[in-house]
Amino acid sequence: MNGRELLQKLLRNRRGQLGAAVLAVISFFAIFADWIAADVPVYVHAQGTSYVLPAVTRPERFRHMRADQIATSLGPNDFAVWPVLRTGPEVSADGPPMAGASVGHWLGTDAFGRDVFARLLHGTRASLALGAIAALLALVVGLFLGGVAGALGGLWDGLIERFVEVVGVFPAVVAVALVRALERRPSLLSLVLVIAAVNAANIARLARVLVMRSLAEEWAVAAQASGASPLRVAFRHLTPHLAPALSIACVLAVGSVILTETSLSFLDLGMPSHIATWGEMLGEVRWGAGARIVAPPIFALGLTMGALYLIADAIRKTFEV
Amino acid sequence: MLRHALRRLLWIVPILIGVTLTSFALLSYVPDPAEDPAVTATLGAEHALELQRSRFLDLPRFFNERPLDVVARVDEALAHLAADDGSAEGARAMLVRLGGAALPYLLPRLDGLDPEARSRVAVALSPVAERMGIASEDTVDPLRAVAFWNRFWADRAIDFRAANAKRAARRLSVHGTQAREADLLELDTFALEQIMASLDELSAETTPLASKAPGATDDPTDAMRRLVAAAAHVTGRDDGVTEKADMPDVLASVQMWREWWLVHQPDYTAYNGASRFLAMLTDTQYAKWAQKVVLLGFATSSEGTPVLEKLYDRAPATLILMASSIALAYALALALGVGMAIREERRADAWLLAASLALFATPTACFATWVGPRYLAPHGGTGALLGVLVLGASMVASPLAHARALLRDIIRSDYVRTAYALGMGPSSIALRQCLRGVLLPLIALASAEMPTALGGTFVVEKIFGIAGLGDETVRAVQTHDVAWLVGLAFLTALFVTLTSIVTDFAVAALDPRLSLAALRHRRVNA
Numbered sequence: 001m002n003g004r005e006l007l008q009k010l011l012r013n014r015r016g017q018l019g020a021a022v023l024a025v026i027s028f029f030a031i032f033a034d035w036i037a038a039d040v041p042v043y044v045h046a047q048g049t050s051y052v053l054p055a056v057t058r059p060e061r062f063r064h065m066r067a068d069q070i071a072t073s074l075g076p077n078d079f080a081v082w083p084v085l086r087t088g089p090e091v092s093a094d095g096p097p098m099a100g101a102s103v104g105h106w107l108g109t110d111a112f113g114r115d116v117f118a119r120l121l122h123g124t125r126a127s128l129a130l131g132a133i134a135a136l137l138a139l140v141v142g143l144f145l146g147g148v149a150g151a152l153g154g155l156w157d158g159l160i161e162r163f164v165e166v167v168g169v170f171p172a173v174v175a176v177a178l179v180r181a182l183e184r185r186p187s188l189l190s191l192v193l194v195i196a197a198v199n200a201a202n203i204a205r206l207a208r209v210l211v212m213r214s215l216a217e218e219w220a221v222a223a224q225a226s227g228a229s230p231l232r233v234a235f236r237h238l239t240p241h242l243a244p245a246l247s248i249a250c251v252l253a254v255g256s257v258i259l260t261e262t263s264l265s266f267l268d269l270g271m272p273s274h275i276a277t278w279g280e281m282l283g284e285v286r287w288g289a290g291a292r293i294v295a296p297p298i299f300a301l302g303l304t305m306g307a308l309y310l311i312a313d314a315i316r317k318t319f320e321v
Numbered sequence: 322m323l324r325h326a327l328r329r330l331l332w333i334v335p336i337l338i339g340v341t342l343t344s345f346a347l348l349s350y351v352p353d354p355a356e357d358p359a360v361t362a363t364l365g366a367e368h369a370l371e372l373q374r375s376r377f378l379d380l381p382r383f384f385n386e387r388p389l390d391v392v393a394r395v396d397e398a399l400a401h402l403a404a405d406d407g408s409a410e411g412a413r414a415m416l417v418r419l420g421g422a423a424l425p426y427l428l429p430r431l432d433g434l435d436p437e438a439r440s441r442v443a444v445a446l447s448p449v450a451e452r453m454g455i456a457s458e459d460t461v462d463p464l465r466a467v468a469f470w471n472r473f474w475a476d477r478a479i480d481f482r483a484a485n486a487k488r489a490a491r492r493l494s495v496h497g498t499q500a501r502e503a504d505l506l507e508l509d510t511f512a513l514e515q516i517m518a519s520l521d522e523l524s525a526e527t528t529p530l531a532s533k534a535p536g537a538t539d540d541p542t543d544a545m546r547r548l549v550a551a552a553a554h555v556t557g558r559d560d561g562v563t564e565k566a567d568m569p570d571v572l573a574s575v576q577m578w579r580e581w582w583l584v585h586q587p588d589y590t591a592y593n594g595a596s597r598f599l600a601m602l603t604d605t606q607y608a609k610w611a612q613k614v615v616l617l618g619f620a621t622s623s624e625g626t627p628v629l630e631k632l633y634d635r636a637p638a639t640l641i642l643m644a645s646s647i648a649l650a651y652a653l654a655l656a657l658g659v660g661m662a663i664r665e666e667r668r669a670d671a672w673l674l675a676a677s678l679a680l681f682a683t684p685t686a687c688f689a690t691w692v693g694p695r696y697l698a699p700h701g702g703t704g705a706l707l708g709v710l711v712l713g714a715s716m717v718a719s720p721l722a723h724a725r726a727l728l729r730d731i732i733r734s735d736y737v738r739t740a741y742a743l744g745m746g747p748s749s750i751a752l753r754q755c756l757r758g759v760l761l762p763l764i765a766l767a768s769a770e771m772p773t774a775l776g777g778t779f780v781v782e783k784i785f786g787i788a789g790l791g792d793e794t795v796r797a798v799q800t801h802d803v804a805w806l807v808g809l810a811f812l813t814a815l816f817v818t819l820t821s822i823v824t825d826f827a828v829a830a831l832d833p834r835l836s837l838a839a840l841r842h843r844r845v846n847a
Binding site for chain 2: 169283
């Protein structure tokens with residue numbers, strides 16, 4: 001089968017289509033979070049100047065203003081296009097914290113009086129980005145290391161394997177906590193890097209064994225004997241064996257970023273970043289957040305994992321003979 | 322196979338060194354609380370310096386191209402005193418602190434200084450003379466102090482030798498009369514190295530396993546008490562033990578002195594030739610920390626109990642919790658996966674998968690806080706069991722997903738079809754054909770699960786009140802307790818590597834074709 005046929009097979013897979021559709025919906029909310037719930041208008045025309053998505057492009061003018069302040073500051077000729085809900089993820093509402101669902105706050109507010117729905121939407125963006133970056137980074141690094149170790153063998157194998165073990169045996173929570181302590185300003189970069197490193201070690205280990213095992217098979221020896229270049233062997237003969245296991249590993253890596261962040265914030269390890277993420281929302285359990293606050297991100301995470309799993313399953317099916 | 326196992330075992334050493342190096346490097350760049358301006362301001366400059374020093378912050382991380390010994394410190398102090406600049410006051414304090422250990426490098430050089438500097442230095446030494454019990458009005462008089470110290474050196478230079486100090490320390494520990502004490506005190510800090518050596522010897526004797534060395538005192542407690550008192554006197558540290566202190570107290574105090582010595586040893590010893598080269602490597606943050614580990618059993622954490630002891634106390638709970646959860650999750654995944662695959666129940670399979678993903682997506686923290694108060698309070702003591710269930714539930718997804726992928730291939734393989742054709746029932750196919758193919762990869766996967774599972778384990782410990790490594794680790798991260806964190810990393814690394822070796826063996830035992838050693842061999846031949 002050539003690449004084109006494989007792609008067609010992948011795209012025709014029903015489960016894969018379902019997974020992609022769900023992921024597309026989730027991504028839609030992630031991308032258009034600022035159109036749905038934000039404390040800054042989508043479009044403002046004030047005093048002869050136009051601002052498109054000031055929350056994203058961050059003009060100084062509106063940065064420290066709340067939705068009602070912006071509304072009152074507009075002159076008679078100015079106008080603004082508002083998102084569906086006028087609450088941002090970081091703004092504390094006037095009402096009491098932990099308030100139940102209401103018209104203004106569809107999912108109520110959290111321990112700091114912040115709108116849960118807005119946080120969920122904006123958290124989707126951050127969490128998906130974090131998970132995707134970590135998984136991709138882990139995949140690239142892990143596949144490279146594991147592939148080189150498995151294919152070259154000998155000294156390289158020994159060196160890479162030791163390196164991978166040193167990285168892989170380090171407890172992830174402690175590593176993130178330490179790297180977080182290193183940073184002057186808390187950010188999510190450390191989280192992504194450490195999770196990527198830990199997962200890269202796992203993927204490298206997996207890839208190494210798979211490559212070694214595949215290369216020891218008769219067909220691989222036969223392919224080499226018949227003069228196939230190493231690259232050809234890698235693409236035509238190794239990919240079908242690597243893709244199923246590695247795609248599942250990547251799906252789990254996406255989830256582990258959010259879950260590790262939850263553990264960290266629950267244990268009070270390291271300075272939390274102030275960006276709304278699912279992990280940060282879930283970590284509010286430590287202040288006694290109930291199902292109203294915790295269930296939405298769990299549901300969103302589960303949905304994402306399910307969609308990704310369906311796609312991984314489709315990838316596996318594609319390479320099935 | 323044996324060679325392979327041996328090689329793996331030997332590889333543990335570099336891996337563990339690598340782990341300590343990385344964790345140490347990481348930690349050393351984390352801002353230390355002792356360097357926080359707010360902390361130093363409340364402590365006062367002198368205390369803050371001492372605190373930073375006790376955390377080895379004055380040393381470079383991995384290589385010290387110019388290790389400072391007592392000679393270098395004397396040089397520095399002399400330069401400042403001779404110039405009588407702004408640091409002269411500090412230099413005086415430094416000379417007093419160095420005390421007797423500095424005399425062999427200081428007194429012979431007095432004549433080389435110009436007269437005024439000479440008398441400044443000599444007067445600066447008067448507190449040392451007081452400590453040694455030889456003070457008179459000569460020592461404080463600028464005109465006569467130089468002559469006093471010259472005369473002192475002419476008389477006593479012969480006493481300032483390692484052999485003599487050793488004899489003095491030994492005599493004090495054996496006899497303990499006042500005259501012996503005076504002998505030792507006259508050497509001042511010069512005797513510290515030997516005092517420490519004697520303390521090491523004595524505390525080694527107190528361990529139950531040690532056989533009594535010939536000529537050892539019957540009760541080392543008294544001897545140790547005397548030596549500690551002497552050390553406290555010459556250093557001006559108030560860490561001497563009281564007359565009534567019993568064995569454990571004295572031992573604790575000795576431990577403290579050994580730690581202090583690790584920090585301050587360069588103040589009282591001179592490097593020459595080989596020892597200078599060695600010091601380039603040993604007078605570094607990493608080496609000092611490693612020495613602490615070797616000498617003092619992972620050193621003491623900031624609370625004062627040895628880390629090794631605490632790890633030994635706490636680790637079993639965490640390891641058992643984690644290992645049984647992993648075992649539970651994998652056994653469950655294996656059973657469910659094989660069962661579903663063999664019966665080919667599409668719908669149940671999909672539901673099972675969805676359930677496992679839902680459990681995976683529910684963070685342990687949320688799940689445990691939900692389950693914890695509900696079922697924990699009425700049945701006290703079920704915490705650990707419940708913890709295992711909660712933790713295991715969150716880990717089912719990954720092995721189940723992998724098992725499904727593997728089983729899909731196995732079920733459609735020729736040998737399973739052949740087995741069916743031969744009339745084998747589903748259960749025997751499940752046990753004989755499927756289990757074997759899935760077991761090996763899953764075992765390999767399980768052995769790598771631990772480092773990531775640690776976070777969830779800590780959470781469960783916190784919620785179910787299990788006294789494990791979790792709360793200690795959280796405290797260590799917050800207070801920047803290097804000893805504990807590196808100890809933890811070391812423990813995890815050791816455990817994971819050992820598990821992976823055992824796994825290798827298990828894999829080889831179950832299916833010799835698939836062992837890595839065999840694979841490597843096969844490739845070379847191919």
